[in-house]
Amino acid sequence: MARRKRNPWTSTGEVLIWIVFVMLLFPAGFAGWAVGHYTSLGTKPPATVTVNVGGTVSTPSTTPTTTSSGGGASVAAGKALFASSGCASCHTFAPANSSGTIGPNLDTAPATDAKADGNMALAAFIKQSITDPSAYIAKGYTDGLMPKTFGTQLKSSQIDDLVAFILSGTAK
Numbered sequence: 001m002a003r004r005k006r007n008p009w010t011s012t013g014e015v016l017i018w019i020v021f022v023m024l025l026f027p028a029g030f031a032g033w034a035v036g037h038y039t040s041l042g043t044k045p046p047a048t049v050t051v052n053v054g055g056t057v058s059t060p061s062t063t064p065t066t067t068s069s070g071g072g073a074s075v076a077a078g079k080a081l082f083a084s085s086g087c088a089s090c091h092t093f094a095p096a097n098s099s100g101t102i103g104p105n106l107d108t109a110p111a112t113d114a115k116a117d118g119n120m121a122l123a124a125f126i127k128q129s130i131t132d133p134s135a136y137i138a139k140g141y142t143d144g145l146m147p148k149t150f151g152t153q154l155k156s157s158q159i160d161d162l163v164a165f166i167l168s169g170t171a172k
């Protein structure tokens with residue numbers, strides 16, 4: 001008998017709890033939908049996020065690796081890159097203590113070839129030779145030997161370092 005009296009009580013309580021629950025749930029759900037809906041319509045929030053991410057990623061990654069002196073290209077960094085990128089195995093270049101013979105001698109060849117290549121500025125010619133070796137093929141050598149991947153493998157700051165290193169030691 002006690003059960004029959006208690007059961008309706010419990011179910012009324014449950015119903016009340018459900019009503020309260022649903023009353024809270026619906027506005028919460030609607031608010032969630034509204035926020036999501038209107039944020040997706042606006043294009044400004046994603047743009048702000050991209051800018052922030054780009055800023056935090058690029059600033060610290062370029063600053064420490066580029067130079068120790070801050071600013072321009074580094075001859076010392078270029079010398080290290082010349083060795084680590086395998087340039088020494090193909091090129092003779094006195095400042096690098098290298099004696100490779102597959103490619104032109106970088107002590108003397110660039111100055112001559114820059115003139116032959118439409119009288120290019122030496123630094124621009126050296127840079128072009130690294131990023132786009134096929135643009136000018138040194139006399140007596142064939143296309144396809146010098147890897148064409150340095151332009152994408154190395155950062156532009158690293159290419160500038162290599163150019164600075166070669167420029168500092170080659171004949172002008």
Ligand code: HEC
Binds near residue numbers: 091110162
């Ligand atoms: C597998 C051999 C090989 C490697 C490695 C190589 N080169 Fe070369 N390089 C050549 C050959 C061959 C040429 C001549 C053909 C041409 O002009 O593309 C050349 C041409 C050049 C020239 C132009 C020289 C001139 O007078 O025309 C420069 C500058 C140069 N290389 C720099 C580099 C640097 C810097 C690296 C490393 C990042 C490098 N090379 C790695 C083979 C190589």
